[in-house]
Amino acid sequence: MTQPRIMLGVSLKMYFSYQQTLAWSQEVAEIARRHPAIVNGEVGLFVLPSFPAIAATGEIFSGTPVTIGAQDLCWADNGAWTGEVSGPMLAELGSRWVEIGHAERRRHFAETDTQIAAKLAAALRNGLTPVLCLGEEQHLSSEQAIAICRQQLEAALSEAREQQLNGDIVIAWEPQWAIGAPAPAPDDFIAEVCAGLRQLRVAGDFRFRVIYGGSAGPGLLARLGHHVDGLFLGRFAHQPQALRQIIDEAAALLTATEA
Known part of the structure; x- marks a missing residue:
């Protein structure tokens, strides 16, 4: 299957x-069935609902190009892990993606680099594509932001390297100071950091795409152009028509490129 040229993800938190x-x-799903850019695969869309809704959401999106995933997973594949959800179960439910290392998980649930690395390995081990969240806490220079993200990436890949795993990884760069803010980070700053993240070279057979999150919404993709591989959307995509507008922007961007 051809890889989408622009990738859009939505976390419903x-x-x-x-x-x-x-x-x-x-x-x-109705938008996806009718939108040419989604139908032809040029724009990819994945949705991450809460755990209890994964199966039903997957049924709704069956017959469309939209894929589903989870907002977290356990680092173990089975066992006495009360309240956790395993990679094998997520895969069995039809998940293709799993979000790992979001700033809210780090801040509110005290997730460590070691746990995030174990979760990323569990995702790859079970055929799930990790949506790995990276991001600096404070508004720094683009060079400093890239350096911090590189450190986070290297730490997150450590367990996968030990297990000799490989595969596709979506880097969702979300500067923590922009999450939940009224507006995203400045456009030129996003472009600079995403360009730097695209150029990162790490040991191992991993393939990366870089999407931007952090108060991303309508209008941003049109301004950023091809400086990003897509967007990781939160509350600004919780209105279906706003999401449709973002898909329209992605389609227009691709059309402009071909002209």
Whole structure:
């Protein structure tokens, strides 16, 4: 299957109820069935609902190019891990993606680099594509932000290297100071950091794409152009028509490139 030229991901976090998740998914599925850029695979779209809604959301998106995933996973594949969800179960439910290392997980649940590395290895081990969240805490220079992200990336890959795993990884760069902010980071800053992240070379057989998150919403992709491989969207995509607008921007960007 041809890789999408622009990748869009949406995390629903814990904003929606179960029924709200299904209603949102049904509206987005209708958009996906009709939008040429989604249908032809030029623009990829993945959705990360809460754990209890993964199976039902997958059914709603079946027959569309939209793929689903999870917002977290356990580093172990089975065993006495009360309250956790394993990679094998996520794969069995039809998940293709799993978000790992989000700043909120680090801050509120005290996730460490060691745990994040173990989770990334678990994802690759079970055929899931990690959406690895990287990002600096404070607004620094682009060079400093890239250096911090490189350190986080190297730490996150350590367990996968030990297990001799490889595969695709989506880097979701989300500067922590921009998460939940009224507006995303400045456009030129995003372009500089994403360009630097695209050029990172690490040991091992890993293939990276770099998407931007952190208060990303309508209008941003049109301004950034091809400085990013896509966007990782949160609350600004929780209105289906706003998400459609972002898909339209991605399609227009690709059309402009071909002209």
